[in-house]
Amino acid sequence: MLILLTGSASATEHPSHGIAMHGELKYGPDFQHFDYVNPDAPKGGALREASIGTFDSLNPFIIKGTAAEGTGLLYDSLLARALDEPFSLYGLLAQSVTLDESRQWVEFELHPEARFSDGEPVTAEDVAFTFELLLEQGSPFFKSYYAGIEQVKVISRARVRFEFKNTTNRELPLIVGEVPILPKHYWKDRDFSTPSLEVPVGSGPYTVERIDPGRTIVYQRRDDYWAQNLPVNRGRHNFDRRQIDYYRDSTVALEAFKAGEYDYRSEHSSKAWATGYTGTPFDDGRIITEEIEHQNPRGMQGFIMNTRKPLFASPKTRQALTYAFDFEWTNKNLFYNAYKRTHSYFSNSEMAADSLPTPEELEILEPVRGQVPPEVFTQVYRAPETDGSGRNRRQLRQALRLLQQDGWTLENGTLVNANGEPFRFEILLVQKEFERVVSPFIRNLERLGIEADIRIVDVSQYINLLRQFNFDMIVYGFGQSSSPGNEQRDYWHSDSADRPGSRNLIGIHNPAVDHLVEQLIAAPDREQLVLRARALDRVLQWNHYVIPHYHISAWRIAYWHHLQHPDTSPKYDIGLDTWWAQP
Template sequence: MGSVIFRPRVALAAVAVALGLAPLPGAAEPEHGIAMYGAPALPPDFVSLPYANPDAPKGGRIVFGETGGFDTLNPFTLAGTAPWQLRFLAYESLMGRSWDEPFTLYGLLAESVETGPDRRWVEFRLRPEARFSDGTPVTVEDVLWSYEVLGTEGHPRYRALWSAIETAEAVGERTVRFTFSEDNPELALLAGLRPILKKAQFEGRDFAEARLSEPPIGTAPYVVGDHEPGRFLELERDPDYWGADLPFRAGTHNFDTIRYEYFGDATALFEAFKAGTLTAHRERNLDAWETRYDFPAVRRGEIEKSVIPHGRPSGMTGFVMNTRRDLFADWRVREALLAAFNFEAINDTLTGGRQPRITSYFSNSVLGMRAGPAEGRVRDLLAPFAEDLPPGTLEGYALPESDGTARNRAGLRRAMRLLREAGWRVEDGRLVNGAGAPFAFELLIRQGAQEHQAIADIYARALERLGIDMTIATVDDAQYTERTTGFDFDMTPYRVGLSLSPGTEQRLYWSAEAAGTPGSRNWMGMRSEAAEAMIDAMLAAESREDFVAATRALDRVLTAGRYVIPFYQWTASYIAHDAALRYPEKLPVYGDWAGFLPDVWWYEETGE
């Protein structure tokens, strides 16, 4: 039997319409949801999220594979390595996000949300039935404690919001109010998305160092079941889950068990999938998708192949250069390393040339920068920073392209010219600077990351022809997390996903403050007044045109900064899975993203 390719109906063109920025609602009264711009798409009496099947059966199990391991069940601090899935499947927030809208929230632990006309404050009223997994009620005290401890001792991702909260207070038995110290309407939404922890579980502990060995006490549909650090983790659907009848949860979290098996590398993981140990596998290589899925289970129809399109930005995936290192401080050096990276040949070798390259951080969306010189509002936004902008920001910048041959002579010649301009020369076959120090650096790779290893091997040979010594260092999961958290690397693989409604989180990615904050996403260490001004312009935008212009301007600053050597992008997700695993025909705009797999999938025997 041939592969089954599902191409469900999904109106990706609706993304552009959804980005129309209508004025903020002005009335201060409790609502069932809140949108960044305009009104929520779903009415107060909605039955389910549009991409969930409210009639989906409950039961069965799904098994995923992961490379690496974990040594803690606390996903909220920098201490240790936790299963990333716990943040999404074992904990809940006051509001829940619909992934069929750019940025809209609906009541979850909170039954209503209320804001002032300028959104300088927001109130959430807790549902009286909201419970932790141990059966105890969620209280205002738990909410206020969670926000404060996460904002002061938790992972850096939580601190930006807390720093913008002027007061956090109980204004009723079940109502909390957050008043903000800055004029940023997105804060009202972000305040609804912090995980709520049970205060009593952490009493007597140093929260920042708390590496939970016992199961966390959350409020979500799943609780931690059987587990062994570094080997496997099982999440069990809570039969007493408090929110099972909420419309927001209808048709979601249908599996009785979600299991994660951990492997040393991707090859072992894929063999486990072929053998039936795993029941779902995301394929990230189109050549492999076309050539490696002809094993018996596929031919028998026991495994199906599903293609899930999406309308979100590409984000950035590639090798990031740490500009905290003097070696990468000069943009000409970074451009030279981009020119030496023979993407066309690497793409042909690894994917058969099937996958397009990421061209900018917001490519594949209306928010991405346009080719050629900056024009109109984009140019106006960037003009005050013209003297300090990287070359190409205003004039237009495109990634270097090779002729597709393995030797990439033109690319290497251009790289050498740039390196000479930056003060480097070849001496006895080595590239050295004016002081005679060699151009040498380390590429840090996580153990088991075979695709990154393959790319690195090809790249190292090209750099060797320039006289550059790139050492590839492979470390285990714990070491990799520790070193990248502390920015202790020269170059390393990097991935940042971006949404259709970028906002305050961009400061955690690109600001000067984030550059000095361990655990932030600013791995490149960039410090750019222009980037921060573009983020401010995005947050202050009152029209669709201003918002899109500010995001495209930010995209130019990031891309022309030459901080990352981009790889290929995925304009769809490719999921091979047990034929008994099903998902709704209607897909969310974000596609295979948070809230999709395993959230709205279910188990249903085919009957054959």
């Protein structure tokens, strides 16, 4: 629980209009708008989107329920992120930010005009209340993410200070600036921990206009939004209405898009992209398709093994299973050669460990020598490769050798352990479309004497199973930003391994990983951030926690021709809130 105090400011540092993780801000104090927006974009019209599954809550901050898409439109944070910088934030609810030179504390001065949607002013009390509420009743994720906050001090009605337990977490002053601020007067007498479809009070550019529970949610742009002319918002939030319709699967959703039921679609299936975007509306230009290159790290997607299960406790067994996934055949026959193989947890970025460690990296790794596989120091990790013919006998023989070294034997075509128990597990899926990727993998496992079954569940059940770590293997992705930090604790640290709702789905309990996560979070500059990310990457790679999949370094999007977007796209996001509808 945070301690709420009142005092006077003693800062000698100068207030600023923004804050950067490393280096200088791109935009000066007098900037008028971000470079990737059209400041004269017309307001009006609607943007209709689609989501898969269902929803039963408007509260995205708790572990219970399934929150509706788009609830972030209801809230503002103290600072807003620039999408063309690795990690820089500029004033939104806060008109200025003051950072202690040693990063022991950060102060925010709120805009006197800042208002919630019910007209009540946003105050420092609301900021302090938000953090206390999230830590006490919010998702367990928040307790880990904000663990470095010592206390929040309300200095005055408009000024709030965050004091930190140490100065090693250089990201923390920026993280607190990104938290959506909740109204104390609204939530103090309500049960925050229970899912609800009651429309909450927020301070963001939209409010909820209409809900059809589980099927549709419509957001209405607020005419009285206090911050619409701030530099961080100019050229953004142009649609009068944002509507999200829910579909039972992506195949139905694609057909609905082509029929004009919604306006914008981001495609993640290479098969659908290659074969599904055809027909009259594409030929006559009513639907536009684009591939937009970006500079976002792609992270790691793969078959995720739950190491809490004895079956996946051994790194050698986990390594053996990587030989059963034939990426080259899959890419050629299922994906139209659209993808690149993923080898790194920081793929498509300078933080990927794709060459031998430098002397500077070895210095970072030296304290964990003896706790990590020796290959970390001497080899470059590459996921197993085949010739794409589908005849991967050599890879399967290598897998069987590793399994035999781990005590497994092949008896009458079935792989069994020393107790005669068969190697059998379940692959949990939420997207039926992924069966076509999983089925060839299962056939290769069968050749090893392993029995794997597919289990498909609905979205709500899937979320609950993951929250409780109740699965053997899943398909999952660990996304990465251009400035990784605190979220790495939730991904890999031992403290999150047994905390329900955390993203440490693998169940990693590894002191070496813990050490490198803390080193990364404490990186003093960009150069060290990159080096420490690579060191962490190597240790994760060589522990064989996942069976790596693939990635692409472009957004594949399709939209109806009445939508337009700025000529300049941001480097690190699609920037959908900068789009507009033609009058």
